[in-house]
Amino acid sequence: MSIYVIYPDDSNFKTLWQSFVERNNVSWRYSPERMEYEKVYCHKTLIQDCSFVIKKDDLPVAICPLFLEEQNEHHFFSSDLGYQTAPFISSCLSEKQRKKIERLCFEEIDKLAKKNGVVKCMRQIDPVIGGYSYNVLTKYGYLDASLQTVIVDLRNEIKSLWSTLRKSFKSLINNGKENFNILIMDSENPDYEIHEAYRKLHHKTSGRITRPLKTFDMQFEDLKNDRAILIGLKEKERFVAFSYFSHYQNSVYYGSSSDDPDYESKIPLEHCIIWAAIEYYKKRGFSFFEVGVQQFRTQFFDHPSQKDLNICFFKRGFGGKIIPFYRGIKYYDTEVMKQDLECNMNRLLRAHQDE
Structure with a gap:
């Protein structure tokens, strides 16, 4: 051998x-x-x-x-x-x-x-x-x-997936369906102008350009080649929110989302988008839908903001199972290790003092 x-x-x-x-x-x-x-x-x-x-x-x-x-x-x-x-x-x-x-x-x-x-x-x-x-x-x-992450098992029946949603999410999803038009763009109906609307809204939501423009074109190529989908939410003719999902073989990942900060709505925008993605991938026969990383409070190597914790709480509302997300750090330099550990310890202590 x-x-x-x-x-x-x-x-x-x-x-x-x-x-x-x-x-x-x-x-x-x-x-x-x-x-x-x-x-x-x-x-x-x-x-x-x-x-x-x-x-x-x-x-x-x-x-x-x-x-x-x-x-x-x-x-x-x-x-x-x-x-x-x-x-x-x-x-x-x-x-x-x-x-x-x-x-x-x-x-x-x-x-x-x-x-x-x-x-x-x-x-x-x-x-x-x-x-x-x-x-x-x-x-x-x-x-x-x-850390942890949430995985929705798409092999379950759609009724079972619906039953595991947070109770408050069900009415929010139904209200979203009634008040907005949901567009699912995949390899069957790629539209670069709509994808550009997603990019521009992404920048508007962030208040700045957060990554190279080429990455958005690469995302569009993934969409055209059936490695991703983009779901947009429209009020009349205006896109007010987008979410991008990556998929490969039998699993799906909830990648990024953006919504128009100038748009005022009493109905949350992302709930019906993510549920539409779950329905879409269920119909296509995918097995696993990774909603995203879970943080509950400060850990030694992880220091989430309150915004991070709120996002994690939102993601848990889609049911699924919380499983370990194994991560590790190896140091090859003792001085860098010492500085890192001291910095993380100080942040951990400050977080506990602020509680």
Whole structure:
């Protein structure tokens, strides 16, 4: 048995990565298109794509997204200086082989960290397809920084999904349906002008341009190629809200939303949009709908604002199951580790004092 590590400068890299995602049940986080999107999104901090494929004989058996980033003259393995998805090992391997390849992946990360002077590595395990019953990152020297996320199981009957909604949401969804027109745009009816309306409303909601314009065009390409949908809410001929959803293989992710800050409505706008997405993906036979990360209060490595907590409460209203979202941080520099831990401790103490 021959094992090789293949990097992006290898002419076979893209083919092997594509072959792996086609053979394995991966989520949008591992798609080649998402990887390209993140490169553009992280352009201010990204130095090099150090991602790799593990090939056993002639078959790819693992993939690992790995971006080398820089801030304040320090190097990190991260995505936009945040958590990046951990290596994914093929389920086609035996348990013994999986453990061997898993160990090889994390050894390769450590080797690349040393080579590139990395001071900190931030990893997260995909909660939909990760397949771990514990935070395996801690096995390889990572400090546990886990949160939770909400997954709606679309394999359940639509009546069951409706019954698990927060009671107050049902009337809000029905009122939304009665008072607004809901447009679902997918690969069957792509419209660039409508997508541009989403981009402009996104900027208006944020009050600034938050990411490169190219990322919106990449989102539209995903929509045209059946990797995403855009749902818009209209009052008469005016779009007042949008939400963007990514999908890949059998899972869905609630990506981003925007609503017009100048529009006044007694009816909340997002409730009927997300329910429309649940109905849409249920009809199409998708299995899992990831509503998004859950934060309940300040943790050592996580310091949500009240706005963050309100958004999490809103997302929990769509039923589903709260499951672990395993994350971890590994330090390769003790001074950076000391500064980070002190900073997080001080923020945690201030949060408790303010309660």
